[in-house]
Amino acid sequence: MPSNTEIAETLLRIRKLMELAGETFYKFTAYERAAATLENAPPVTDLLAAGELTTLPGVGKSLAATIEEIVRTGTCAQLETLQQRYPPTIFEVLGVSGIGIKTAAMLFETYGIGSLADLEKAIDSGVLAEAPRMGPKTIENIRRGILAYRGRMRRTALPRALVIAHEAVTYLESGPAVHRIGFAGSLRRAEVTVGDIDIVCTSDSAAAVIDHFVRWDRARAVLSEGPTKGSIWLEDGLQVDLRVLPDNVYGNLLQHFTGSREHNIQVREHAARKNLRVSENGILNLENGDVFTSRDEQGVYAALGMQYVPPELRSGIGEVELALKNELPELLEATDVRGDFHMHTTWSDGRQTLEEMIAAVAARGYEYHAITDHSPSRGVIGCSADELRTQRESIRDLGDKYGVRTLWGSEVDILPDGSLGFPDDVLQGMDIVIASVHSSFRQTREEMTKRLIRVCENPYVTIIGHPTGRKVDGFAGYEYDYDAVFAAAARTGTALEIDGQPKRFDLPANLARRAKSLGVTLTVDSDAHDAGQLGNIDLAIVQARRAGLTRDDVLNARPLKGVLEFVRAKRERLKR
C-alpha cells in the first residue's frame, strides 16, 4: 500500500507534466494543493476504505478517483499518457534551483534538453547562451543549481535544524539594528524534517541587518540580497532565508512566513471573501484602503474573525474551518505532562545507572515516571525476569530518596506471533508494560495486523511503544491496517505511544490524529537511553500538538491515580 508521501509524489509528477504540457493553471495547481494536503492527512488507505477521501480540503470527485487509481495500481492513466511525451529525466532538470517550468519547457521544446546531462552539454557547447533570457548570470546560476542538485542534502531533521537556527539567530543578534527575531516556516510548525530555515526579524534598518546576514562566515553562497530579504546557503547546502520588516508588522510577518503555504492560501481565501487582502505587510481593506497591522499574531487572526491557530496546526487540513467556527482543540502543553513512561538504564541498553536516571527525572519535576528496561528476547541487552525483580527492590527506595514516584515496568518485545517476551505472571507484577516490535518487521500486512491486535488484547499491555517502527530518515515502518489496530487499542484500553526520539517521532502526527479520532488514548515519552535524552519528551509533545491532541487525550497528563486506574481498568476488563 503506498504511503501518503508516495501518493503525493505521484500527484506532483502529474502536476509538473501537466504544466509542461500547457494545461490550465488552476487545473494543475489543484493537483499541487491536493499533494500538499496529503502530506499531513490521515493515511489515504484508511480514508479510502472509510469513504472519507473527499472530506480532505482540495480533494473532489476527480482527484479522489485519481488517488484511488494510484492506490490500486501504483500509477494512473493520466500519468502514463503524460509520461509518453517527456523523458523521466525531465524531473532532474526541473529539480535544478533557478529552472522553473517555463524554462524547462522552452529548453525541451526548442533544444531537446531533457536531462541534466543534456543541460550540461548545452552549457559547455555554448548552445544555452543562444536561448532567450539566458545571460551569463543566469547560466552561472544554473551551473550552481546543478551542483546543488547533485550534492543535495535530504531535508534536515528538526533537532539539527533547531541548533543551526539558534546559531543564526545568535549571529544576527550580535549585529546591528535587530529588534525582535524569531523562527518561522516548517521549523516553527515543528515538522519532523525541514527543507530550509526561515527567520523573521524586525528592525528600523533592514539593510544593515541583511548586510550583516549575508556576511555570516558560515554562508557559502548568497542566493539573494534585497532591501528586506536575504537568502544564503550554508556549507552543506542548507538554505537560510531572512526577512526584515518594521516592528509594527511583526505579527503579520510571523503569520505570513510560518505558513504553511496551504494554510495561508485558505486564510487568504477566507479574507478575500470579506474584501481583505492579507500579506506580510498587513491586512488591506479593499473597500476603504485601511491597512491593519499587528505586533503579534493573535491580532492578525482576530482581525480576520478567526480563533488563533497554533503554528503546529497550520497544515491546511481543516484547521482554518475549525478556527472560523471557534472549534480548535486546546492543545496539550508541556506543563500538562506529569511523567514519562519510557526510559532505559544500564540494566539493559541505557548508558546511565538506575539512580542517575531517577535523580535526573526528579530534577525535571515529574510527579511519576516508569523505568522500562528491555526484556531478554532481544539478546544480551535485555534483562531476565529475575534481574528485573531485583531491580524492582531498589526502585521504590530510590524514588523515595529523590522524591518522585518511580513505577516498575519493562519494554517487552512483541514476538512474531503477537505473544510477549515475558509470561503473564511476570507482567502481572509490573506497574506499567510497554510492548514494542523489535524484530520481524517485514511480515505481511495481515500477519502484522493480527500480531498487534493480539497485543492489544493482552490485559497486561499498557502501551504499545513506537507503534509503526518507522525511522524518520529511512524505514517507512511495518505495514498493517492502522484503523483495525487503532480500533482494537480503543476497544481494549491500550494506549499508543508518541516516542520522542528524533529518529523515530513515532507515532507520526497524522497517525496520532487518526488514532485520537478512533478513541485511542496516547502517551508522550522520551525513550531516553541517558539523562540528556529525557528532553526528547518535548519533541514528542510538539508532535502531539501537531496531531491536535489535548490534555484529555494523553495518559501521562493525568495524575498518578488516573494512570493506575487506566492500567487496572484494562486488566479488570480483559481478565483471563
Place this chain on the structure above:
DNA sequence: GCCGTTTTCGGCCCGACTGTTTTCAGTCG
C-alpha cells in the same frame, strides 16, 4: 480541478528578488 454565510458558475493568495528587459517574466516561498 475545487468550491460556496453574496455563487452549482465563475471565480480561484500574495509579494520579493533576479536578470534581462526598456516595462517585466520567471522563480521562489
